[in-house]
Amino acid sequence: xxxxxxxxxxxxxxxxxxxxxxxxxxxGKTWTDLAYGLGWVHAxxxxxxxxxxxxxIQGRAAENLAGDPDLVEIDRYMRRMNFLPDPxxxxxxxxxxxxxxxxxxxxxxxxxxxxxxxxxxxxxxxxRPEPWQMKDxxxxxxxxxxxxxxxxxxxxxxxxxxxxxxxxxxxxxxELFPYLxxxxxxxxxxxxxxxxxxxxxxxxxxxxxxxxxxxxxxxVSGRRTASGKPILCNDPHLEVNRLPAIWHEVVMRLPDNxxxxxxxxxxxxxxxxxxxxxxxxxTYSFMDMIDYKIEHxxxxxxxxxxxxxxxxxxxxxxxxKKGESVVERVYExxxxxxxxxxxxxxxxxxxxxxxxxxxGAAEFDTIHRIGTAGSVREGMECLRALEAPTFNWVxxxxxxxxxxxxxxxxxxxxxxxxxxxxLPAWEKKYDYEGYVDKTLLPAVYDPAEGVLVTANxxxxxxxxxxxxxxxxxxxxxxxxxxxxxxAERLTAEDMQALHFDxxxxxxxxxxxxxxxxxPETENGNTLRDWDCTYNADSRGAMLFESVYGSLLxxxxxxxxxxxxxxxxxxxETGLFNDYYNNFDGILLREQSAWFEGRTREEIFRxxxxxGLTVPAVPYxxxxxxxxxxxxxxxxxxxxxxxxxxxxxxxxxxxxxHQGQIFRSAGRLTTFSPSYRMIADMAGDELRTTLAGGPSxxxxxxxxxxxxxxxxxxxxxxxx
Numbered sequence: 001x002x003x004x005x006x007x008x009x010x011x012x013x014x015x016x017x018x019x020x021x022x023x024x025x026x027x028g029k030t031w032t033d034l035a036y037g038l039g040w041v042h043a044x045x046x047x048x049x050x051x052x053x054x055x056x057i058q059g060r061a062a063e064n065l066a067g068d069p070d071l072v073e074i075d076r077y078m079r080r081m082n083f084l085p086d087p088x089x090x091x092x093x094x095x096x097x098x099x100x101x102x103x104x105x106x107x108x109x110x111x112x113x114x115x116x117x118x119x120x121x122x123x124x125x126x127x128r129p130e131p132w133q134m135k136d137x138x139x140x141x142x143x144x145x146x147x148x149x150x151x152x153x154x155x156x157x158x159x160x161x162x163x164x165x166x167x168x169x170x171x172x173x174x175e176l177f178p179y180l181x182x183x184x185x186x187x188x189x190x191x192x193x194x195x196x197x198x199x200x201x202x203x204x205x206x207x208x209x210x211x212x213x214x215x216x217x218x219x220v221s222g223r224r225t226a227s228g229k230p231i232l233c234n235d236p237h238l239e240v241n242r243l244p245a246i247w248h249e250v251v252m253r254l255p256d257n258x259x260x261x262x263x264x265x266x267x268x269x270x271x272x273x274x275x276x277x278x279x280x281x282x283t284y285s286f287m288d289m290i291d292y293k294i295e296h297x298x299x300x301x302x303x304x305x306x307x308x309x310x311x312x313x314x315x316x317x318x319x320x321k322k323g324e325s326v327v328e329r330v331y332e333x334x335x336x337x338x339x340x341x342x343x344x345x346x347x348x349x350x351x352x353x354x355x356x357x358x359x360g361a362a363e364f365d366t367i368h369r370i371g372t373a374g375s376v377r378e379g380m381e382c383l384r385a386l387e388a389p390t391f392n393w394v395x396x397x398x399x400x401x402x403x404x405x406x407x408x409x410x411x412x413x414x415x416x417x418x419x420x421x422x423l424p425a426w427e428k429k430y431d432y433e434g435y436v437d438k439t440l441l442p443a444v445y446d447p448a449e450g451v452l453v454t455a456n457x458x459x460x461x462x463x464x465x466x467x468x469x470x471x472x473x474x475x476x477x478x479x480x481x482x483x484x485x486x487a488e489r490l491t492a493e494d495m496q497a498l499h500f501d502x503x504x505x506x507x508x509x510x511x512x513x514x515x516x517x518x519p520e521t522e523n524g525n526t527l528r529d530w531d532c533t534y535n536a537d538s539r540g541a542m543l544f545e546s547v548y549g550s551l552l553x554x555x556x557x558x559x560x561x562x563x564x565x566x567x568x569x570x571x572e573t574g575l576f577n578d579y580y581n582n583f584d585g586i587l588l589r590e591q592s593a594w595f596e597g598r599t600r601e602e603i604f605r606x607x608x609x610x611g612l613t614v615p616a617v618p619y620x621x622x623x624x625x626x627x628x629x630x631x632x633x634x635x636x637x638x639x640x641x642x643x644x645x646x647x648x649x650x651x652x653x654x655x656x657h658q659g660q661i662f663r664s665a666g667r668l669t670t671f672s673p674s675y676r677m678i679a680d681m682a683g684d685e686l687r688t689t690l691a692g693g694p695s696x697x698x699x700x701x702x703x704x705x706x707x708x709x710x711x712x713x714x715x716x717x718x719x
Contacts, residue, residue, distance in 0.1 A: 007040055007111065009033040012103050016041060021716050022702035025251040031097070031368070032104040034252045034259075035268040039108025039132070044116045046248050046265035047698045048630060050380055051110070051122065051129050053266055054136050054430075057083060057143050061205065062326075064127045065321040069267045070201030072320060073103045076392075077206075078329045079316035080337060084142045087135035090360035097366045098361075099134075105268035106132045118695070121631050138360045141300055141367075145289075145389035145408075152578050153353065154290045155339055156470055157420055159575060160494060161349075164189045166558060169233040171593035176582050179419040179469035183609050188424065190348040192294055195339035203298055207239060208630055214456045214472060214671050216284035217394040218480055219402040221450035226489040227682030230396035234272055234281025235673035237658045241625040242633070243644060243704065245692030247271075251718055259371055260686040260718045268499040270678065277374040277398045279679035280383070283454045287390035287408040287467040291352040291432070293335045294426035298345035302333060304426055309333070311342055330585045335425050349422055354409040354435065355388030375463060376403040376445065383407050384438050389469075392442075392454035398681045404444045404452045406459065410467045416596035418469050440464040453481045455656075473581035473592045475505040475654035492687055495518055495678045498656060505653035506580075507544050509534040510587060514547065517605045534652050535664050536620030541676065545622075545652070546611065547611030551587055554607045555594055570662075577660045577671060578652055612655045620648035622662060625670060627707075630696065642698050647711060678715065687715040 033697035041595040059078035063073040109132040214237040247262035259270040261273015301308040311331040318326040340348030344426035390408025411432040421428040440507040442463030518524040530540025559561035626645035651659025660671035678687040
């Protein structure tokens with residue numbers, strides 16, 4: 001898109017102007033005009049991202065992009081999951097004004113596609129995109145609540161099954177999974193055949209889709225701020241080693257309102273941001289939306305008492321470009337998707353996801369309504385209606401109120417069922433009884449202390465149910481709250497500094513145990529003197545990470561799961577990055593069943609001996625990442641500019657500025673602040689930084705315009 005454009009929308013003229021940051025500002029008379037204009041802009045600025053997302057989610061990548069075996073595998077996965085299985089029903093459930101708004105977005109996208117043409121990447125691949133439809137947007141909205149979120153919970157629950165099958169003792173399991181309440185039927189769980197995960201090449205295509213991973217958000221009331229009005233902050237932690245950035249920034253203007261924030265290409269409306277009277281930000285809540293049941297199968301059927309019942313069978317034909325079609329047979333019953341071949345007698349898992357059915361309409365009704373909401377009360381009620389995505393929402397309004405609301409659809413499980421352990425599907429006593437009343441979910445309005453903080457931590461105490469059974473660690477949340485409560489007359493500048501806080505409470509607590517055990521060597525003294533801050537030039541941070549890795553290998557590898565297993569989980573999955581809190585809970589105990597009768601001092605001393613053998617280098621040298629182009633990443637010479645870097649990524653798993661780097665199926669990935677925003681409700685501006693730029697066009701001047709400022713902590717001011 002060029003600097004200016006004028007187009008005709010549903011109600012007349014729409015003006016689109018790039019501001020000095022390259023961010024499109026869309027002005028129209030009505031909400032449908034804005035949706036039309038946003039669709040047009042997405043087709044111009046983020047066409048590659050939106051259409052690539054659509055073709056992957058549809059399970060048509062091998063048909064439209066290339067007949068590659070990895071694409072066939074990702075198509076098989078997407079067809080199995082069948083995100084948004086009933087689009088026409090969900091479209092019919094939309095509020096009439098939302099249906100018109102969503103339709104206007106699709107019309108605008110198609111008009112932008114016609115005016116700006118197909119991007120050259122798709123021309124090279126011979127892909128001619130079909131017109132955008134309302135159901136395409138709804139499908140993206142549905143998958144947004146699953147990938148990297150609910151599926152990460154499922155992977156941890158499968159790890160629990162593997163531990164049981166490998167003979168890990170009950171005392172150890174209950175220490176590691178404190179929310180586990182069920183009796184453990186080792187005999188039955190030992191019979192379960194776990195389906196193999198996606199092949200690594202297919203997994204890397206999942207990273208091209210939008211998904212939350214972790215995040216911070218907080219709000220403080222006006223009595224703690226210099227302006228006398230609330231300030232709200234958010235920094236969603238997603239993959240940042242990619243171009244374009246997942247988010248697309250936009251400003252949308254109506255005669256009586258303005259909206260500033262970020263969108264997801266392919267979806268109308270703001271996901272995070274503010275209007276004139278209300279601001280809102282999100283983190284992932286870690287609500288357990290996945291359950292597994294165990295089915296006894298044979299001859300394509302499953303057992304119920306003495307009877308054997310047939311599965312519902314869905315055949316998905318995957319067309320392959322310049323190749324033969326592949327037929328994927330999917331077996332389902334009332335409990336969800338079977339993970340295994342029911343024609344081979346055995347015990348297999350059936351996956352239940354609470355967002356798999358009857359979800360979609362509420363999400364878009366909410367995205368539309370939140371843009372018009374004028375108060376925290378109204379916003380909380382609106383966001384509580386969300387079903388598939390489970391987020392912690394923090395809100396602040398111009399009248400001086402702050403609030404927190406969890407969203408998501410939670411199974412109403414029987415008494416004593418935690419949701420962590422697969423249970424026999426033929427036992428009706430384990431069936432869930434609908435969904436938990438959303439008014440029971442954690443929520444807070446105007447807390448007495450004037451501070452609200454969420455950082456993927458355990459927030460069960462704020463509700464009347466227990467949606468979280470595998471939270472992330474509380475270190476980031478505690479650090480944010482610590483700094484906010486210690487200060488008076490907070491300003492937006494204070495919030496910018498807090499966004500970049502690199503002090504680790506995790507390191508502080510573990511070092512309290514480790515320091516007396518450190519040897520009088522150069523590395524030992526460097527670690528002993530470390531200030532627990534993950535600066536790029538810190539050798540202490542690098543040595544702590546080495547010792548921490550050794551602790552995990554010694555305690556959970558040598559004394560439990562096997563070092564090879566732990567190395568794989570650390571190097572090739574995100575499980576330790578998501579659920580380090582569970583493992584730290586063991587490390588910080590003075591005594592544990594995992595220690596096999598040895599003292600913690602003995603075990604820690606051994607880990608220190610291993611961890612300090614490495615050469616100490618500045619932490620930043622170990623944190624180098626390249627931002628890779630969505631389609632051509634790593635395939636073209638760096639000088640062509642499709643990929644950018646390497647850049648050093650500061651922070652760790654437990655710092656406010658989270659900086660996690662790990663491998664997923666052989667591919668380097670990251671958790672880091674993909675976008676930062678600060679809304680001081682005394683004014684009408686939004687301060688932001690984005691890990692990229694507005695456009696996904698390599699040769700656009702707006703490809704990476706905000707990247708340097710993002711790294712240096714320089715914020716734009718959008719009004």
